[in-house]
Amino acid sequence: MLVTFVAKIKSLSFSICMAQLYFLISFGGSESFLFALMAYDHYMAICQPLHYATTMNHRTCMCPAIAIWIGGFVYSMLHTFFIARLPFCGPNEINHFLCELPPLIKLACMDTYFNEVLVFLLSAAVGGSCFLLISTSYAYILSTIMKISSAQGRRKAFSTCASHLLIVLLFYGPGFFTHLHPSSSYSMDIGKVISVFYTVVTTMLNPMSYSLRNKDV
Template sequence: MDNQSTVTEFRLLDLSSFPEIQQLLFMCFLIIYLLTLDDNLSICLAIWTDTTLHTPMYFFLVNLSLLDISYSSVTLPNMLVTLVAKIKSLSFSSCMAQLYFLISFAGSESFLLALMAYDCYMVICQPLLYAPIMNHRTCMCSAIAIWIGGFVYSMLHMFFIARLPFCGPNEINHFFCEIPPLIKLACMDTYFNEVLIFLLSGLVGGSCFLLISTSYAYKLSTIMKIRSTQGRCKTFLTCASHLLTVLLFYGPGFFTYLHPSSSYSMDTGKVVSVFYTTVTPMLNPMIYSLRKKDVQAAFKKAMGRSRK
C-alpha cells in the first residue's frame, strides 16, 4: 500500500447507460429540484406570515421543509452538473463533505419524524396535557436538538468512513457519494466497518421507527374508541399525511443502509437513491402540507400581501 497512490478524487458514473437521454434526465431533475424549492419555501412563507399557524405542528412542518430543501440541495445540483459535464469527477474532500451533510440531514429528518409522531400522539391521546408540555420552549429546544443530533450522528458515521484507505480504483458506481458504493472502493477488508455502520443506522433509524410505530399503536387504539364514524375518520386523517411521509422516508432508507452488502445491487440502489434524494423531498409538501386547507389559505394570504 505504500507504493500505491492515494485517491484524490472520485469519478461518478452516469445515472443512465444511455447517453442520448442525459439531456432529458437533466430537464426532469431540474424541474423536480425547482418544484422542491418552490413548494417547501412556500410552506415556510405561509406559516411564517400567518400567526394562526404558529403552533407546534406547523413549527415542525417548517423544519421538515427546511430539511427537505437541504437534503435535496446536497445531491441534486451536483447531479445536474454531472448530467451535462464531460468530466464527472468529485474531489475526495467534496465527496466526504457531501456524504457528511447527506447523513446529517437524513438523521435530523429521522429524529424530526419521531418528534412529529409524538406531537400527534399528544394531540390525540393526551389532549389535556398537550398545551403545558408542547409549549414554545419545548418546541425550540426540540428543534435545536434534532439538528444537532443529525450532525453528531453523521460524525459517528464519518469516523468509520473517512479513515478507510482509498488507493484505487476511484470510480464510484453511483451519481453521488453514497456509503455502499464508496465502501466497495476501499483497499482493505471493510467487514468490520460495514457491521458498525449497519448497527449505527439500525440503532438510530430503528429506534425512531419503533417510537413512531408505538405512537401509532396508541393513536389507533384511541381512535377506535371514538363512537362517531365521522369523528374516527377525521381524527385518523390528521395522522395519514405523517404516516405516508414516514413510509416514503424509512422505506428507501432501510433498503439502502440496512441491506446486506453481499446482496446489494448497485443498479437498484441508484433507483432507490433517486427516490429518497429527489422525489420524496418534492412529494412531502404536497402530501403533508399543501393538502391542508389552513396552509393553503395562509399561502394565498401571503401571496396577496406580496402583490400589494
C-alpha cells in the same frame, strides 16, 4: 449533484465527496429524528388533546429541535470519519448518482468489515429507535381513533396523520434497505433506484403532505 448533472462533470474531488456524504447523512439523520418527534406530536394531539397546549409549548418544541440537529450532525460525523480513513486505490468510479455509504465502502481496497458493522449498528440504533417511537405512537393513536364513536371524527383524526405516515414509510423503507442490507448481496443498480425514494421522492412530497392541509395555504 445538480451542477454535476447540468455541467456533465464526471469527476469529483475526495473532499467534495466526503462533504456530500456528511450532509446527506446529517440531514437524513435529522429528518429521522424529526419524524419521531412529529409522531409524538400527533400522539399528544389525538390521545391527550386536553394536555396538548401545555405539554407541546414553545420550549418543549425548541429543545428537541435543537437536539435533533446536533444528533444528526454527530451521527453523520461518525460515519464520515471512518469512511474518510479508508484507503481508495483506484480506479475510483462510484457506481451511484451521489456519494453514499455502500458504494464508497465497495471502492475501498482493504477489509471493510468494521465499516459495514458500524453502518449496520448506527443505522439500526438511530433508525430503529426512531421507528420504534413512531410505531408506538401510532399504535396508541390507532387505538384512540377506533374508540371515536362517529365515522366523521375517525376520518378527521386519521387524515391528520395519513400524510405523515406515508412520508415515514417512503423514508424508512428504502433507508433500512440501503443501510441494513448485507454488503455481499447489495446490488448497486437496485440501490440507486431505492436511494431516489429517500433523497428525492420524500423531499418532493413534503410540501404537498405538510402544506395542503394548512388553512393559510
